[in-house]
Amino acid sequence: MSLPLLLSLAMALFAVSAYALVASRRPGCSRQVYSLALAVCVILLGMALAHLLAGQTSATLTLPLGLPWLGAHFRLDALAAFFLIVVNLGGAIASLFALGYGQHEQAPERVLPFYPAFLAGMNLVLLADDAFSFLFAWEFMSLTSWALVMAHHQEPANARAGYLYLVMACFGTLALLLAFGLLAGPDGGYDFATIRAGTVNPGFAALVLALALLGAGSKAGLVPLHVWLPLAHPAAPSHVSALMSGVMTKVAVYGFIRIAFDLLGEPIMWWWGGLVLALGGVTAVLGVLYALMQHDLKRLLAYHTVENIGIIFIGLGLALAFQANQMYASAALALTAALFHVLNHSLFKSLLFLGAGAVLTATGERDMERLGGLIHPMPWTALAFLIGAAAISALPPLNGFVSEWLTFQAILISPELPQWLLKFLVPAIGALLALSAALAAACFVKAFGITFLGRPRSPAAAGARETDRYSLSALFVLAALCLLAGILPGLVVDGLAPVVSLLNGGAQLMAQHDQPWLTLVPVVDVKSTYNGLLVLLFMALSGTAAALLIHRLASNAARRGPAWDCGFPEANSAFQYTAGSFAQPIRRVFGSIVFQARERVTMPPPGDLRPARLEVEMHDPIWERGYAPIAAAVVALSGRFNYLQYLTIRRYLSLVFGVLVLLLLGMVLWR
Amino acid sequence: MHGLAFDIAHFLAGGMVVASFLLLYQDRLSALINVFALHSLVLVLAVGWQATIQEAHHLYVTAGIALVFKAIIIPTALHRIVRRLGIHRTLEVVGGVGRDMLAGTALVALAILVMLPVTAGADALAREDLAFALAVVLLGLLLMVIRYNAVSLVIGFMSLENGLVLAAAGARGMPLAVEISIAFSVLIALIVIGVFLFRIRERFDSVDMQAMDTFREGRRK
Numbered sequence: 001m002s003l004p005l006l007l008s009l010a011m012a013l014f015a016v017s018a019y020a021l022v023a024s025r026r027p028g029c030s031r032q033v034y035s036l037a038l039a040v041c042v043i044l045l046g047m048a049l050a051h052l053l054a055g056q057t058s059a060t061l062t063l064p065l066g067l068p069w070l071g072a073h074f075r076l077d078a079l080a081a082f083f084l085i086v087v088n089l090g091g092a093i094a095s096l097f098a099l100g101y102g103q104h105e106q107a108p109e110r111v112l113p114f115y116p117a118f119l120a121g122m123n124l125v126l127l128a129d130d131a132f133s134f135l136f137a138w139e140f141m142s143l144t145s146w147a148l149v150m151a152h153h154q155e156p157a158n159a160r161a162g163y164l165y166l167v168m169a170c171f172g173t174l175a176l177l178l179a180f181g182l183l184a185g186p187d188g189g190y191d192f193a194t195i196r197a198g199t200v201n202p203g204f205a206a207l208v209l210a211l212a213l214l215g216a217g218s219k220a221g222l223v224p225l226h227v228w229l230p231l232a233h234p235a236a237p238s239h240v241s242a243l244m245s246g247v248m249t250k251v252a253v254y255g256f257i258r259i260a261f262d263l264l265g266e267p268i269m270w271w272w273g274g275l276v277l278a279l280g281g282v283t284a285v286l287g288v289l290y291a292l293m294q295h296d297l298k299r300l301l302a303y304h305t306v307e308n309i310g311i312i313f314i315g316l317g318l319a320l321a322f323q324a325n326q327m328y329a330s331a332a333l334a335l336t337a338a339l340f341h342v343l344n345h346s347l348f349k350s351l352l353f354l355g356a357g358a359v360l361t362a363t364g365e366r367d368m369e370r371l372g373g374l375i376h377p378m379p380w381t382a383l384a385f386l387i388g389a390a391a392i393s394a395l396p397p398l399n400g401f402v403s404e405w406l407t408f409q410a411i412l413i414s415p416e417l418p419q420w421l422l423k424f425l426v427p428a429i430g431a432l433l434a435l436s437a438a439l440a441a442a443c444f445v446k447a448f449g450i451t452f453l454g455r456p457r458s459p460a461a462a463g464a465r466e467t468d469r470y471s472l473s474a475l476f477v478l479a480a481l482c483l484l485a486g487i488l489p490g491l492v493v494d495g496l497a498p499v500v501s502l503l504n505g506g507a508q509l510m511a512q513h514d515q516p517w518l519t520l521v522p523v524v525d526v527k528s529t530y531n532g533l534l535v536l537l538f539m540a541l542s543g544t545a546a547a548l549l550i551h552r553l554a555s556n557a558a559r560r561g562p563a564w565d566c567g568f569p570e571a572n573s574a575f576q577y578t579a580g581s582f583a584q585p586i587r588r589v590f591g592s593i594v595f596q597a598r599e600r601v602t603m604p605p606p607g608d609l610r611p612a613r614l615e616v617e618m619h620d621p622i623w624e625r626g627y628a629p630i631a632a633a634v635v636a637l638s639g640r641f642n643y644l645q646y647l648t649i650r651r652y653l654s655l656v657f658g659v660l661v662l663l664l665l666g667m668v669l670w671r
Numbered sequence: 672m673h674g675l676a677f678d679i680a681h682f683l684a685g686g687m688v689v690a691s692f693l694l695l696y697q698d699r700l701s702a703l704i705n706v707f708a709l710h711s712l713v714l715v716l717a718v719g720w721q722a723t724i725q726e727a728h729h730l731y732v733t734a735g736i737a738l739v740f741k742a743i744i745i746p747t748a749l750h751r752i753v754r755r756l757g758i759h760r761t762l763e764v765v766g767g768v769g770r771d772m773l774a775g776t777a778l779v780a781l782a783i784l785v786m787l788p789v790t791a792g793a794d795a796l797a798r799e800d801l802a803f804a805l806a807v808v809l810l811g812l813l814l815m816v817i818r819y820n821a822v823s824l825v826i827g828f829m830s831l832e833n834g835l836v837l838a839a840a841g842a843r844g845m846p847l848a849v850e851i852s853i854a855f856s857v858l859i860a861l862i863v864i865g866v867f868l869f870r871i872r873e874r875f876d877s878v879d880m881q882a883m884d885t886f887r888e889g890r891r892k
Contacts, residue, residue, distance in 0.1 A: 649824075650816060657812045661781065668784045 002047050003059040003076045006084075006127065009044050013037065013120035020112035030102040033112045034095045037119060041092035044123065048084035051076060055498055060193075066132050073191045075129035078498040079262065082339065083126045083254045086346045089481075090247035091119045093474045094239040097354045100470030101239055104361050110151040111237055118144040118243065122251050130191035131180035135173060138255070142169040142219070145248060148240045149232045161231035168218050168228040176215035176255065179208045183263055195263045205264055209272050212259040213279065219252035221306045222313060223283040224622045229306060230290070234298035234366070238357020241298060245305040246350035250342050253312055260320065261335075261503040270419050273321025280317050281429040284310030284436040286622075289594055292443045292586050293618065295368045295579040297356045300447055301349065304392060307436055308345040311407065312338050314429055318410045319504070321422055328507035330413045333522050335500045336493055336509050337406035343492065344391070344399040344485060351388035351478035355381055358467035358475070359451065363460040368579040370458040371451045377464040382452045384475035389448045391482040393441035397536040399485035402492075402520065404437060405530055409522050439586070446582040455573040487532035489520045580616075587616070595619055676724045680796055683717035684803035687837060688779060691810035694830055695775055696768045700822055701759050704749045707826050711741035714833045718840045721800075730840055736854045737836060745829060745861055752865055753822060756872055763820050771817055775810055782806035800841025807834030821871065821878040825864050832857055 016036045023029045058077035065072040076084075098115075105111055121141035128134035146169065150162040182204050184190045189198060200208060218225035233245045260272075287307030294300040315338025322331035356366070358381045365371055375382040391398035394405075411433070414426035456462035466472075485492055490512030501508040515521055519531045591597035595618045604610040647655070690710040697703040715738045722730030753759045786802035793801075811831030815824050836853075872878055 650819070653812070653824075654816045657816050660812070661778070661809070664781055664785045667789075668781065671788050 002051060002056075003061045003074060003127070006044060006047060006076065006123070007061070007074060009040050009047075010120045010123045010127070012040050013116040013123070016040070016116040017113050017120070020116065024109040024112040030105065030108050030112060031099060033116065034098045034102055037116050038092055038095035038099070040116075041088040041095060041119065045085060045088035045092055048081045048088060052078060052081040052085065052495060052498060060129060066130075066136070067190075070130055070132055070190055072133045073129035073193070074127045074133070075192065076127060078502045079254070079257065080126045082496065082499045083250060083342075084123065086250050086343055087119075087122045087126065087247050090243055090346050090350050091122075093350060093478055094243050094247075094354070096477070097242070097357070097471050097474035098237075098239040100468035101237075101354075101357055101361060103468075105237060107151060110153075111148060111240070114144045114147040114151075115240065118148060118240070122248060125251050126254060129193070131184060131195075132190055134192075134255075135177060135180065138176065139169075139173055141248065141251065142173065145236070145240070145244055146232075148236045148244075150235075151237060151240075152235070155235075157231070158235040161228070161235045164228045165232040168225065172215045172218035172225075174215075175211045175218070179211035179215060179259060182208050182211070183259075192258075192263060196265065200264065202267070202269070206269065206272065208264060209260055209275075212256055213276065216252045216256035216259070217279070217313075220249045220256070220309045220313075221252075221283075221287075222279055222309060223286045223306065224626050226283070226287070226306045227623060227627060230294075230299050230302040233302040233305065234296065238298070238353055238360055241302075241357070242350040242353035245302060245353055246346040249305055249309055250346055253309070253316075253342055256313075257316065257503065260316070261323075268320055268324040270321055270324040270417075270422060273317045273319070273324055274419075274422055274425055276313055276317030276320055277425060277429050278317075280310045280313030280315075281432040282310070283307070283313060285432045285439075286310075286594070288436045288439040288443060289586075289590055292439060292446070292583050293591065293595065295583075296366050297359065297368055297371070297447065297451060298353070298366050300368075300443065301352050301356060304352075304440065304443070305345075305349055307440060308341065308349065308392070310436070311404065311433065312341050312345070314338075314433060315341060315407050315410065317429075318407075318414070318426070321414075321417060321419075321426075322410075323504065325417055325419075327413075327416065328504055329523075330410065330416070332500050332504050332507045332509050333406065333413070334410035335504055336496050336522070337403055337410055339496050339499060340399075340406060340489070340492060341403035344403050344482075347478055347481050347485065348388045348391040348398075348400060351384060351475060351482065352392065354471065354475055354478070355385035355388060358471050359464075361471075362464040362467060363458075365458065365460050368447070368450045371456070371461045372454045372458075372573065372576065373452070373456040373461060374464055375452040378452075378466045380472050381467055381475065382448075384472075384479045385452065386448055387479040387482055389444035391486070393444045394437050395441070397483070397486045397532045397539065399482050399489070402486055402489040402530065402532065404433070406522055407433065409528060413523070442586065446579055450577075450579045450582065454576045457573050457576070457578075487536050488518060489530070489532055490515060490518050493520065493522075587618075591618065594621065596621070676720075677796055680717070680720055680724065681799055683713060683720055684800050684837060684841070686713045687717060687833065688803050688806050688810070691807050691814075691830060691834075692772070692775055694814055694826065695771050695810065695817075698763050700753050700761070700763065700820065701750065703823060703826055704746050704753065707749075707830060708742050708746040710830055710833055711737060711746070714837060715742055717837060721840045724796075733836070733840060737833075740854055740858055741829065741833065744858070748861060748865065749822065749825070752868060756822075756868070756878060758820075758822070758878065763818065763823065771813070775813060778809040778813060779806040782809055797841050801838055804834045804838030804841060807831070807837060810834075819879050821864075821868055825861070825868075828860075829857065 016033055019036075020029065020033045023032075058075055060076075061074045063072045063074070102108070102111070118141065121137055121144055124137035125134060125141055128137050146162055146166055149165055150158065153159050153162065180190065183195045183198075183200060185198060185200070189195060213222065214225065218228075221229040229249075233241050236244060260276075284307050287303050287305075287310055291300050291303035291307065294303055315334050318334035319331045319338065322328070322334060358378070359371065359374060360366055362374070362378060362381075363371060387398065391400040394400040396402075408430065411426055411430040414430075415423060417423055417426070456464075493509055493512045497508040497511070509522060512520060517531060518533050519529050521529050587595075587597050597616060597618045600615045600617065602613040602615070604612060687710065690706065690713050693706045694703065694710065697706055715734050718730055718734040718737060722728065722734060750759075782805035783802045786805055787798060790798045790801055808831050811827050811829075811834060814827035814830065818824060818827065832853075868878055
């Protein structure tokens with residue numbers, strides 16, 4: 001019933017886009033476009049929520065669009081509804097933020113027309129129910145987001161990021177196209193209902209899974225296909241960065257789930273789970289290591305997206321491994337963890353990117369080494385950013401902790417898996433996950449501490465002002481949602497139950513709403529429980545008690561003592577701890593292996609007036625070993641064939657003639 | 672009657688192949704144009720004969736168009752062009768007549784070897800026609816490859832097009848609209864080529880492709 005309405009609302013976004021195309025230079029257009037986008041997103045969000053919570057059955061619709069013999073199929077089921085919630089929640093809040101932020105845009109005509117279209121594209125990907133509509137919407141989403149990345153194309157770095165993004169997006173779509181081709185089979189049954197009903201032979205099924213990993217993984221940022229992501233996401237305006245990082249990567253995760261769990265169907269091989277798990281573990285650790293080495297605030301956040309996608313894929317890999325062994329209860333736990341993390345990451349990554357956007361507006365700086373002390377001029381932004389940073393670092397009682405804790409619970413069940421390889425692999429992945437969580441916490445201590453604490457490191461940071469109230473309200477809506485999802489995880493888990501049941505052959509986690517005191521009980525036999533409310537209460541009580549005790553017992557008389565100046569003897573902000581110094585110990589431990597980081601100290605001889613220099617040299621192993629050789633090969637090959645551009649007319653004619661004769665000869669001989 | 676009709680059709684289509692061979696070794700441009708006119712004339716007869724035996728009256732229109740455009744207007748125009756360019760007396764260096772003849776013979780054999788097995792189901796007339804048409808097309812391409820003069824390239828292109836028309840006529844004809852539009856496009860191609868020939872001549876003092884190659888920039892060895 002609601003599907004036609006959902007589709008017409010997505011079309012309404014296109015109408016907003018068309019309006020923006022005409023009116024984008026008018027003053028006030030920015031506000032109109034973003035408020036319309038906000039309204040449409042809120043309605044879509046409400047409808048998707050209603051669909052998921054009321055437990056409605058899936059609805060389908062076929063329109064006579066697209067390929068004439070196929071039509072355009074659309075379907076709204078629990079999975080699509082959940083991801084619609086993620087997309088439109090992110091879309092609504094980014095639009096709310098942009099009501100204020102968009103006023104600072106220098107080139108609104110390069111952002112406004114594409115923004116609603118981008119939202120519409122993401123919605124259509126989720127609703128599509130045949131390969132053609134899916135790929136069309138997917139490409140539409142890619143192209144509009146590319147246009148948004150290129151919004152500030154005068155900067156050469158952005159142009160390069162856009163180019164790389166385009167290449168990787170084409171590659172990903174090609175992989176998905178091939179995957180759908182294999183799924184549809186020789187009869188060309190491209191609508192998802194036919195694909196679901198049919199079976200694929202095991203060899204092809206493995207190939208489809210690999211292609212889905214390539215296609216969806218390149219959009220989501222799975223290592224080693226992530227190279228475009230940390231360049232392209234930060235290049236867009238900040239509210240679009242929030243959408244790309246917080247929401248579009250989730251659409252990619254949706255694509256993978258749709259293919260691997262829904263369309264591919266039984267039988268599932270256990271090693272598929274192992275493959276996805278291993279990729280997820282490597283992605284999580286490498287993502288956070290890259291992030292630690294970054295001093296550009298937005299790029300740091302983008303690398304954290306890579307890390308969190310790794311965590312989501314760990315959950316999905318576990319679910320595949322459990323499903324392959326018919327352990328559906330455990331698979332339900334792993335799937336719930338992954339989907340919960342999808343929601344959580346969309347919340348806190350949007351929050352952090354929007355916070356970075358507020359900082360960018362206030363100071364014009366993204367380089368953390370030139371920020372600092374922003375908590376004084378921007379206390380509210382700082383508070384919201386701190387909540388986001390705590391959430392992404394998986395600190396209780398916030399939401400990041402719950403989903404990572406659920407993932408660990410699923411990992412702890414893994415010894416029950418029968419395959420020895422998985423028995424060994426999964427704990428190792430668990431160790432990688434723990435490592436990445438710890439490193440993420442370190443990274444956000446750096447991100448928050450260097451950006452907001454200390455003293456301003458540049459005049460721009462010193463002159464910052466608090467951001468506008470639209471932006472602040474967007475930040476605080478997200479912060480509140482992070483907290484709510486953290487202390488009421490049972491509600492979210494219950495909300496996810498229909499999705500999990502759809503993907504998991506009917507099995508889902510036990511209902512959480514009748515657990516006493518809002519406790520989260522993931523496994524039936526009460527192995528472990530988590531109560532966010534209790535943790536919050538405990539933290540509030542102990543914190544208040546500690547504060548009271550200190551105030552009561554400590555003397556408030558002024559004391560004088562010898563100055564211990566914390567290595568900060570002069571009031572010069574350059575003497576502060578920097579982002580680089582914060583990352584240095586971790587660079588020494590991990591960077592020397594992963595990034596071949598080398599430090600070189602150049603000490604001039606006595607009497608030389610040059611300053612001593614400390615230089616750090618780092619290599620990106622994936623770029624240098626994986627991409628650079630491919631790029632070099634393409635360049636070399638095109639150089640080799642370049643002479644074909646300069647042939648004479650007779651040579652060209654002879655080439656055509658020769659090929660024709662050769663083909664005819666081949667035909668004669670082949671018969 | 673059927674036997675005689677088939678023989679005549681066969682003779683006319685074979686005549687086009689022979690005319691294509693004649694084109695191959697003409698080293699004087701005016702002679703080349705005249706042989707092309709002959710080539711087109713044989714095409715007119717072949718198409719006209721097809722119209723008679725197939726009782727497809729629109730093929731008469733095709734033949735008429737071919738007669739007017741390809742046998743009369745285009746050769747006349749080419750003669751004028753060649754005279755105005757002042758190259759009607761020049762001898763074009765045609766390297767190795769024997770080699771070209773052998774290559775042409777091989778191409779005809781290839782066309783027959785390709786076409787006869789492919790069209791095994793069709794009636795004998797269409798099969799022979801298609802094989803000869805392919806041979807004419809290949810010989811036209813060969814002419815374009817072995818000649819240096821731009822006018823010779825144009826003739827090669829036009830004779831290739833004649834082969835296509837022969838194929839279309841043999842295969843129960845093509846829609847008249849298509850035929851007319853092709854005829855016009857060939858005419859327009861002639862006009863464009865003619866304009867370009869004069870432009871090229873203006874700039875390079877020659878319509879010899881070899882001479883033009885020396886002007887190309889950035890050429891790599």
